[in-house]
Amino acid sequence: MIRNTLPREAYSKWVEVDLDALRHNLQLLRQHASSARILGVVKANAYGHNVSIIAPALFAEGVSEFGVATLGEALYLQEICPQAEQILILGALAEPQYKSVIEAGFEFMLHTVAHIPLLDTLAQRLKKPAKVHLKIDTGMGRVGIMPEEVPFALKALLETTQIELRGICSHLACSDEPASEYIYGQIEKFKQVGEQFKAHALSERFQPIFHLANSDAVFQYPEAHFDMVRPGISLYGYSGVPADKRPDLKPVLALKSHISQFKQVPAGSSLGYGRTFTTTRSSRLGVVALGYADGMNRRLSNQQEVLISGYRMPIVGRISMDQCVIDLTELPFWAEPGIEVVFIGSSGQDQISAQEWADQLGTIPYEILTGLGTRLPRYPA
Ligand SMILES: Cc1ncc(COP(=O)(O)O)c(C=O)c1O
Known part of the structure; x- marks a missing residue:
């Protein structure tokens, strides 16, 4: 810690x-x-x-x-x-x-x-x-x-x-x-x-x-x-009780970051290790300093979304140890440096929970929450 x-x-x-x-x-x-x-x-x-x-x-x-x-x-x-x-x-x-x-x-x-x-x-x-x-x-x-x-x-x-x-x-x-x-x-x-x-x-x-x-x-x-x-x-804030009977618990934890670099790349650009994603159009990307060493499992690569001002944007390319890339092309406004990226938590009307990550990965919120990296500082909201 x-x-x-x-x-x-x-x-x-x-x-x-x-x-x-x-x-x-x-x-x-x-x-x-x-x-x-x-x-x-x-x-x-x-x-x-x-x-x-x-x-x-x-x-x-x-x-x-x-x-x-x-x-x-x-x-x-x-x-x-x-x-x-x-x-x-x-x-x-x-x-x-x-x-x-x-x-x-x-x-x-x-x-x-x-x-x-x-x-x-x-x-x-x-x-x-x-x-x-x-x-x-x-x-x-x-x-x-x-x-x-x-x-x-x-x-x-x-x-x-x-x-x-x-x-x-x-x-x-x-x-x-x-x-x-x-x-x-x-x-x-x-x-x-x-x-x-x-x-x-x-x-x-x-x-x-x-x-x-x-x-x-x-x-x-x-x-x-x-x-x-x-x-x-x-x-x-989590429970395994079936959804129709689940008590009204509220998730306590949010995982957030900032975009460390914006870039515009042409169609046909491959992104990240193993070149698992290639852009099909001119794309605006945001590089974020969050990776699998922070607990964002590499199997979420090309699978999971993040929230930016309430809009869901996809993670593209492989998640690496300390970084990942977000495709911002569909974001309906021009994101400026310093804008917040919500990996887990709520933003606007939408919410991404540890349960959503767990469902993607075939596991339970316990493993997601306890697997978050020790190098992440924790603050009261
Ligand atoms: C002995 C014991 N009691 C209580 C708990 C809390 O369980 P839960 O997080 O499902 O409420 C645990 C967690 O694994 C446990 O091992």
């Missing part, structure tokens, strides 16, 4: 973060989550938006619990948002990381029964509690203990003295699908874990919170809300 040391005008390309949109999305999530607490998922640099802008903004709106993926992200978040009440590391940690995690007081996933005795020994030595959330694999097929192992995990935890069971959680595999039998099955398995826990002696020592829902489950599966929900992508 480059530091925004210069004013925005000094950069040829930048990301704008719309905090009104963030607040709107949070409000919508709160309406759906009703009494459940909200843990703001800000891993991967807040899904590419810049966690040092997003986390304090969420905190100012009353979100004080955050989810990250790694120890490095947790340490950085602690530095930039020291007021955060709790930082939960969602990803599985490696054994050598436990010491730092316990020392820093982060909450983290207990995903292997075998780690229980070593965590307890370590926590006793450090004289600090290991604050764990027991992660159950109810059907995601990824990290977590299997439901059959729960009795062993509870028994092993009962024998510890320095492990605090703060939460019991799981993750859903396809919450973007409405009324999925698979999801109802996961919710059922999770409830059974809850019953097992309540009947166990450990419940006299701990009152862990139960949490299961990601963004789409907040909107589609109220049965999955439990004590806390963990939305990520919806905070940033």
Whole structure:
């Protein structure tokens, strides 16, 4: 992540973060989550938006619990948002990381029964509690203990003295699908874990919170809300919920640039590496300093459009590492140096979303947003 040391005008390309949109999305999530607490998922640099802008903004709106993926992200978040009440590391940690995690007081996933005795020994030595959330694999097929192992995990935890069971959680595999039998099955398995826990002696020592829902489950599966929900992508304005039922979320991120050079070329001019585009008429072109190193996938070459004052103009020729070329021939006015080019965001009546890029590339907005280059400065809009 480059530091925004210069004013925005000094950069040829930048990301704008719309905090009104963030607040709107949070409000919508709160309406759906009703009494459940909200843990703001800000891993991967807040899904590419810049966690040092997003986390304090969420905190100012009353979100004080955050989810990250790694120890490095947790340490950085602690530095930039020291007021955060709790930082939960969602990803599985490696054994050598436990010491730092316990020392820093982060909450983290207990995903292997075998780690229980070593965590307890370590926590006793450090004289600090290991604050764990027991992660159950109810059907995601990824990290977590299997439901059959729960009795062993509870028994092993009962024998510890320095492990605090703060939460019991799981993750859903396809919450973007409405009324999925698979999801109802996961919710059922999770409830059974809850019953097992309540009947166990450990419940006299701990009152862990139960949490299961990601963004789409907040909107589609109220049965999955439990004590806390963990939305990520919806905070940033995107959702996998089918279009007819999609909540009214607003994209938070815009990706913009300026034209660094205008040129007029004759018909028959080939453009860029590999000569994949040849003009068929005298053409006015705009060269823009944005390329695949900024996260604009090379497969968008000759496919994607940009917005200039609300008009859609095509990217022509191959996108290179740091540059691409826009065909301005059809632009109904004479663009002057300094005019803004919107790659993602709105301009005039029109909008280009990360979803549009994702559809072109056969992927999801998560990958587009988190793939935006670290050298792009991010600014509040
Ligand atoms: C454990 C966990 N919880 C919550 C989330 C947030 O998911 P989403 O961005 O779909 O809301 C993620 C993201 O991948 C996750 O791994």
